Amino acid sequence: MTTKWREVTSIECQQDFDDLLDVCIDIAAERISENWGLHPVAVVNDLSGGQRVLAPLQPEVGGASNAAMHEQLVHDLRAVAWDLRSYAIVSDVTGEKASGTYLEVLLEHREYAMRILVPYLMPDATTFDLGPTKASVGQRFLWG
Numbered sequence: 001m002t003t004k005w006r007e008v009t010s011i012e013c014q015q016d017f018d019d020l021l022d023v024c025i026d027i028a029a030e031r032i033s034e035n036w037g038l039h040p041v042a043v044v045n046d047l048s049g050g051q052r053v054l055a056p057l058q059p060e061v062g063g064a065s066n067a068a069m070h071e072q073l074v075h076d077l078r079a080v081a082w083d084l085r086s087y088a089i090v091s092d093v094t095g096e097k098a099s100g101t102y103l104e105v106l107l108e109h110r111e112y113a114m115r116i117l118v119p120y121l122m123p124d125a126t127t128f129d130l131g132p133t134k135a136s137v138g139q140r141f142l143w144g
Contacts, residue, residue, distance in 0.1 A: 005112060005114060005135070005137075008112070009109070009111060009112045010111060012085075012109075013086070013109040013110075013111050013112055016045055016085065016086040016107075016109055017086070017088075017107050017109065017114065019045075019051075020043055020045070020086065020087070020088035020105075020107055021088065021105055021107065021116060023043050023051070023088070024041075024043055024088050024090035024103075024105045025090075025103070025105075025118065025130070027041055027043070027053065027090060028041075028090050028092070028103050028120075029128040032092065032120075032122065032128065033122065033125060033126065033128055037092065038090070038091060038092040038103075039055065039056070039066060039069050039091070040055075040056065040066055040069045040070045040073055040089055040090070040091035041053060041054070041055050041073075041089070041090055041091075042054040042055075042073045042076075042077060042087055042088065042089045042090075043087065043088050043090070044077065044084055044086070044087040045084065045085045045086045045087065046083050046084055046085060047083055047084065047085050054073060054076060054077075055073075056069040056072040056073050056076070057072075066091055066092070066093075069091075070089060070091060073089055074089075074141045074142075077141070077142055078141070078142055081142040081143065084142070085109065085110060086107070086108060086109040086110070087107075087108055087142070088105055088106060088107045088108075089105070089106045090103060090104070090105045090106075091103070091104050092104075093117070100119055101119065101120050101121065101122075102117050102118060102119050102120070103117070103118040103120060104116070104117055104118075105118065106138055106139070106141075107138065108138065108140060108141060108142055108143065109143075110143045111143075113137065113138035113139060113140045113141075113144075114135055114136070114137065114138045115135070115136050115137070115138035115139070116133050116134070116135050117133065117134045117135075118130055118131070118133050119131035119132070
């Protein structure tokens with residue numbers, strides 16, 4: 001029998017993950033449609049209930065890889081983990097870890113971590129279509 005994540009997590013964790021996933025999808029849709037690309041971005045919920053978006057600094061020359069920017073975000077989050085309740089990192093993993101066009105959303109709460117893959121299509125500059133999501137237990141970067 002498979003245990004579902006909602007059966008082993010608190011209401012707070014479930015609400016955080018639902019909200020973070022929605023915010024990440026909105027950010028990704030906006031950035032991909034406006035810039036035709038998405039560098040990793042983090043959305044964090046702090047212990048006081050606030051929410052903010054963090055993006056890694058991008059070098060002026062040459063640019064960093066998505067993996068390097070992801071590592072920088074995790075490093076930055078570790079530095080303030082004591083003040084965070086949960087976070088998500090969204091990135092475009094098209095051509096990296098999956099065939100097709102996919103968003104990867106890494107969600108972590110103090111009690112659980114998930115990885116969500118969301119296939120997407122952009123038939124034109126104003127349409128952002130999502131396919132069925134695939135969820136799995138994620139790697140714990142901050143609270144493991």
